[in-house]
Amino acid sequence: MKTIYSDDHHLHHAAGEFVFGDFVPAFEKPERADLVLGRLGEVALGPVLEPKIYPREKLTRVHSDAFVTFLETAYDQWEAAGRTGDVLPFSWRAARMRTDKVPTHIDGQLAVYSFDAGAPITRTSWQAIKSSANVALTGAELIEAGEKAVFSLCRPPGHHSGYDYFGGYCYINNAAVTAQHFLDNGAKRIAILDIDYHHGNGTQDILYERSDVLFTSIHGDPNTEYPFLLGYDDESGKGEGEGFNFNYPLPWGSDYEAWGAANDDASKHIEKYDPDFLIVSLGVDTFKDDPISQFKLENDDYLRICERIARIGKPTLFLMEGGYAVADIGVNAVNVLLGFEGRV
Amino acid sequence: MKTIYSDDHHLHHAAGEFVFGDFVPAFEKPERADLVLGRLGEVALGPVLEPKIYPREKLTRVHSDAFVTFLETAYDQWEAAGRTGDVLPFSWRAARMRTDKVPTHIDGQLAVYSFDAGAPITRTSWQAIKSSANVALTGAELIEAGEKAVFSLCRPPGHHSGYDYFGGYCYINNAAVTAQHFLDNGAKRIAILDIDYHHGNGTQDILYERSDVLFTSIHGDPNTEYPFLLGYDDESGKGEGEGFNFNYPLPWGSDYEAWGAANDDASKHIEKYDPDFLIVSLGVDTFKDDPISQFKLENDDYLRICERIARIGKPTLFLMEGGYAVADIGVNAVNVLLGFEGRV
Numbered sequence: 268m269k270t271i272y273s274d275d276h277h278l279h280h281a282a283g284e285f286v287f288g289d290f291v292p293a294f295e296k297p298e299r300a301d302l303v304l305g306r307l308g309e310v311a312l313g314p315v316l317e318p319k320i321y322p323r324e325k326l327t328r329v330h331s332d333a334f335v336t337f338l339e340t341a342y343d344q345w346e347a348a349g350r351t352g353d354v355l356p357f358s359w360r361a362a363r364m365r366t367d368k369v370p371t372h373i374d375g376q377l378a379v380y381s382f383d384a385g386a387p388i389t390r391t392s393w394q395a396i397k398s399s400a401n402v403a404l405t406g407a408e409l410i411e412a413g414e415k416a417v418f419s420l421c422r423p424p425g426h427h428s429g430y431d432y433f434g435g436y437c438y439i440n441n442a443a444v445t446a447q448h449f450l451d452n453g454a455k456r457i458a459i460l461d462i463d464y465h466h467g468n469g470t471q472d473i474l475y476e477r478s479d480v481l482f483t484s485i486h487g488d489p490n491t492e493y494p495f496l497l498g499y500d501d502e503s504g505k506g507e508g509e510g511f512n513f514n515y516p517l518p519w520g521s522d523y524e525a526w527g528a529a530n531d532d533a534s535k536h537i538e539k540y541d542p543d544f545l546i547v548s549l550g551v552d553t554f555k556d557d558p559i560s561q562f563k564l565e566n567d568d569y570l571r572i573c574e575r576i577a578r579i580g581k582p583t584l585f586l587m588e589g590g591y592a593v594a595d596i597g598v599n600a601v602n603v604l605l606g607f608e609g610r611v
Numbered sequence: 612m613k614t615i616y617s618d619d620h621h622l623h624h625a626a627g628e629f630v631f632g633d634f635v636p637a638f639e640k641p642e643r644a645d646l647v648l649g650r651l652g653e654v655a656l657g658p659v660l661e662p663k664i665y666p667r668e669k670l671t672r673v674h675s676d677a678f679v680t681f682l683e684t685a686y687d688q689w690e691a692a693g694r695t696g697d698v699l700p701f702s703w704r705a706a707r708m709r710t711d712k713v714p715t716h717i718d719g720q721l722a723v724y725s726f727d728a729g730a731p732i733t734r735t736s737w738q739a740i741k742s743s744a745n746v747a748l749t750g751a752e753l754i755e756a757g758e759k760a761v762f763s764l765c766r767p768p769g770h771h772s773g774y775d776y777f778g779g780y781c782y783i784n785n786a787a788v789t790a791q792h793f794l795d796n797g798a799k800r801i802a803i804l805d806i807d808y809h810h811g812n813g814t815q816d817i818l819y820e821r822s823d824v825l826f827t828s829i830h831g832d833p834n835t836e837y838p839f840l841l842g843y844d845d846e847s848g849k850g851e852g853e854g855f856n857f858n859y860p861l862p863w864g865s866d867y868e869a870w871g872a873a874n875d876d877a878s879k880h881i882e883k884y885d886p887d888f889l890i891v892s893l894g895v896d897t898f899k900d901d902p903i904s905q906f907k908l909e910n911d912d913y914l915r916i917c918e919r920i921a922r923i924g925k926p927t928l929f930l931m932e933g934g935y936a937v938a939d940i941g942v943n944a945v946n947v948l949l950g951f952e953g954r955v
Contacts, residue, residue: 364841497705
C-alpha cells in the first residue's frame with residue numbers, strides 16, 4: 268500500500284490547548300505523524316510519496332469561502348491585535364445570539380468559526396493544514412488511478428471541522444474534501460467509515476443533506492464524550508440525505524467485541540450502498556491507553572479491524588485522524604493497514 | 612444611600628480563567644468587592660446591611676429550572692468526573708449541532724449551558740452566586756419600601772447570564788431577577804440602564820420579547836468587543852418587546868464625551884417610558900486603565916455619570932457588575948453613587 272506524507276505537518280506544532288479545566292501541552296502534536304511514518308518503514312508497507320498541490324477551490328467545495336479566508340488570515344489578525352503565542356478562542360455563540368454577524372475583531376471571528384478551546388492556530392499552521400488536504404487529495408487521485416488502497420498520513424486531522432467551523436484539532440475536513448473530489452471527477456456514490464474514537468461531527472455536518480455520500484461513524488456516546496452535541500444514533504440524515512447517515516455511539520469502556528459488531532453493521536450498510544470508493548477516517552484513539560479516550564481496544568485488535576472493511580471490496584482511501592497514545596499510535600495505525608492487506 | 616453587602620462573595624474565588632489565548636489569574640476576584648466596600652466606608656455613603664434570604668423561585672422566574680439545577684450541581688458533577696480545580700468548559704455548540712440534547716457528562720452540560728471559558732465554578736461558588744442574588748433582591752425590597760436609591764454590592768456580577776446560560780463571570784442575572792421581583796410585586800414598568808463596558812447580553816436575552824422591562828445598554832461595540840454576537844444597535848426587541856431595547860455600542864477609545872451623549876439618549880428613552888423603578892447595572896470597566904476594556908473614562912467622570920441618571924427622578928437600584936482595575940474600582944464605583952446623591 269502506498270502512503271502519502273509531507274513533512275509540512277511539522278509546521279503545525281501548537282504549544283498547548285485548554286481542556287478539562289486546564290491549559291495543557293497539546294495532545295495533537297507532530298510526534299504523532301512521525302511515529303506512524305516510522306512504523307510504516309519498519310513494516311515496509313510500501314512507498315511513501317510526496318503530495319501534489321491542489322487549488323484552494325478544492326477546499327471551498329465543502330467549506331464556506333468566508334471560513335477558509337478566516338483560516339488563512341487568523342494568525343495575522345491575531346498578531347495585528349497584539350497577541351503573542353498561538354491563536355485560541357475564548358468565547359462562543361450562546362443560544363439566541365446573532366447568527367448574521369461576523370465581528371471585525373479576531374476574538375469575535377473565533378467566536379463564530381470555532382467550537383472549542385483545543386484547536387490552536389500557529390503562525391505556520393495554515394501551510395500544514397493545506398498540506399494535509401493535499402496529502403488526502405493525492406491519495407484520492409491514486410485511488411482513482413486504480414490503487415486498491417492508499418494511506419494518506421494527514422496531519423492535522425479533519426473530521427471535526429464543519430462547513431464553517433473548526434475544532435477538535437481539525438481545520439479543513441479532509442474526508443469531505445476527498446469525497447467531493449471523487450464526485451467532481453465522476454464518481455456517483457462515496458461511502459465514509461469514521462472509526463476515530465470521537466464522532467466525525469464535521470463530516471456529518473457537511474454531508475447531512477446529501478445522498479451521494481454515505482456517512483457512518485463508530486464513536487464514544489456523545490452523552491458522555493466530545494463533541495457532545497452531535498453523533499447520536501437518531502441522526503439519520505435530512506432531506507435528500509435522509510437514510511444516508513449512520514451513527515454508532517458506544518459507551519465508555521467498550522471493547523473490540525462491541526466495536527466489531529458496530530463495524531460489521533456499518534460495513535453492511537456500506538455494501539448495500541455499493542459506493543465507487545470508500546474513505547476510512549482512521550483514528551486510533553479507540554486504544555485502551557489513549558489519554559483522552561475511553562474505549563478498550565488492544566494493539567492486536569487493530570489488525571482485525573480491516574478484515575471486515577477489506578471484505579467490502581471497494582477501493583479504499585485511509586485518512587489519518589486522531590490517536591494520542593504516542594507510544595502506540597504507530598503500531599496501531601499501521602496494524603489497521605496491515606490488516607487490510609491481509610498481513611496479520 | 613444604603614448598601615447591601617455580604618461577605619459570602621469570598622466563597623467565589625476562582626484560580627484562573629482562559630482568555631486571549633492563555634490561562635491567567637481570574638480578573639473577577641474578591642478584592643474587587645472588598646475595595647468597593649472599603650471606599651464606601653471612607654466616604655461614609657451610608658449604612659451597610661446584610662441581605663435577606665430569598666427562595667429559589669426568585670431565580671427560576673427568569674432562568675430555566677434546568678439551568679439553575681445545573682449551576683447547583685455543576686461542581687459536584689465535576690468532582691464526580693474525577694476533576695480537581697475549578698469547573699471550566701472546553702467545548703461548545705457549533706452551528707447546526709443538536710439543541711434538544713443535554714448530555715449526561717458534566718463537560719457536555721457545560722457545552723450546553725456556557726458560552727465562554729472565563730467563568731469558573733468553584734466548590735463554594737453556588738453559595739456566593741445565591742448570595743449575590745439575595746443582595747440584589749434585598750436592595751429591591753428597600754426600594755419598594757420607599758428608598759430613593761440603594762446600592763446592592765453584588766458579586767459575582769450577573770448581566771452576561773442569559774435565560775439558560777452563564778459566562779462573562781456571571782451566573783445568575785441579578786438585574787433580571789430584581790426586575791421580575793418588582794413586577795411580581797405589582798410594578799407595571801421597570802427600566803434597566805446597563806453602564807458596564809460590556810453589553811448586557813444576558814439581561815437583553817431574558818427580556819427581549821417583553822414590554823414591561825425597558826433595557827438600555829451603553830457598551831463597547833460588539834464588532835470588536837466581548838460578547839461579540841449581541842449588543843448591536845439594530846437590536847430593538849422582538850414581538851411584544853419590539854421598541855423596548857436600546858443598545859449604544861461605542862468604538863474602542865471612547866471618552867466621556869461620547870459616553871455621556873449615549874447616556875443622555877438612553878436616559879431620555881427611560882424618561883419617556885416612565886418606569887416605576889430604575890435598575891442600573893453598574894460596571895466601572897469603562898475606566899481608562901481597565902485591564903480588559905478599551906474606553907477612556909477618568910476617575911472624575913464617574914462623579915458626572917449620575918447627574919443625568921439622577922435627573923430621571925426614579926427610585927434607583929444600583930447593582931454592581933464589572934470593573935477590573937482593582938486600584939481604582941472602589942473610587943470609581945463609589946463616585947457614581949456620590950454623583951447620584953449630588954455629593955460632587
